[in-house]
Amino acid sequence: MQFAKWHGLGNDFVIVNGMKEVVGDYHKQALAVCDRNFGIGADGLVVLLPSEIADFKMRIFNSDGSEADMCGNATRCVARYLYENQLTDKTVITLDTLAGIITPELIFENGRLVTVKVDMGEPKLKRGAIPLAGDPQEQAINIPFLVEGETYHITSLSMGNPHCIIFVDDIRTVNLPVIGPKIETHILFPKKTNVEFLQIVDRHTIRMRVWERGAGITKACGTGASAALVASVLNGYTDRQATVKLDGGDLFIEWASNNHIYKSGPAVEVFRGKYLL
The missing domain is CATH 3.10.310.10 (Diaminopimelate Epimerase; Chain A, domain 1)
Structure with a gap:
């Protein structure tokens, strides 16, 4: 093959x-x-x-x-x-x-490929579309979430796949190999979920680490970076354009006026x- x-x-x-x-x-x-x-x-x-x-x-x-x-x-x-x-x-x-x-x-400049820009579509915010247990018409923005006796505040949405976003002050303190799979398989997510921990650097910069559904820790996640910007805007932390800094490098994400998410980065x-x- x-x-x-x-x-x-x-x-x-x-x-x-x-x-x-x-x-x-x-x-x-x-x-x-x-x-x-x-x-x-x-x-x-x-x-x-x-x-x-x-x-x-x-x-x-x-x-x-x-x-x-x-x-x-x-x-x-x-x-x-x-x-x-x-x-x-x-x-x-x-x-x-x-x-x-x-x-x-x-995207080409002077005949040279400089980036690949993807229209990621519109974020889905209602619980029923994520999916997340609870009232299917409700949104899940900064809600308390109990895992293994510890309460997190999560924002959940779908970018064609489910995401659970958690904001932290210092991303280096997150024990991702331990907490990631526990949230991924939590009963509140009937189709499991991707898990993103975010540290806000400034209104145009987000640091992110990800536990991907079905893959574990990865260097980067495009849908996760897109969900990260949406969650950051909904919680008032960033503007609608930001660089998401992942373990593998940077992605530029824009939440445009047509409600679509645009993601640019290398391949x-x-x-x-x-x-x-």
Whole structure:
């Protein structure tokens, strides 16, 4: 199986052209391919397929074999992969995902690709759309949340996948490997959740660490960075444009007047190869 290894700020993916390659059982292959000791090693397996409603269909499988609705970093990588492998000559590409149509745009300056900008769509704030237990029409902004005897104040929303955002004074004090999985699998999140801890630096800068649903600690999370800005605005901490500083680097996020979230950042190919099934 031919593959390419890409990353967006260290959030890494194995991309396979499913229109040419036979992948087999996607869930099983994700577990094998993503294993960092016995496989290629990645946070996720991305399979590209034909679509009747968009330019391409993108299916994303986490390192634990579960299927993700959407992934912002993978979207940037896929857009550049498609363009540079001459699968499309478009610089604005539509991708069919479980979260709906996502539209990445390749941004060039003087003929050189400088960033990939993704229209992440509109944030969903009601509990029923996240989903989060409780009144489906209510929002969850700065609400108390009890985990293992400790009370956190969370803001929860969906960017095509669920996010639980917690603001802290010092992000270095967060024991992410311990608290992350406990919140991810909490009974209040029927489809589990991504978990983001945020430290506000100033009104245009956010420091973030993430525990991703189905993948654990990752260097970056595009949907998480998007949710981070939304939560920060809703709680009055930042303006509607900010740089989100992740373990793997920076993403620029904008919550535009049309209510859409736009995310800009890099996408890098690491290597290509043949995976022996």
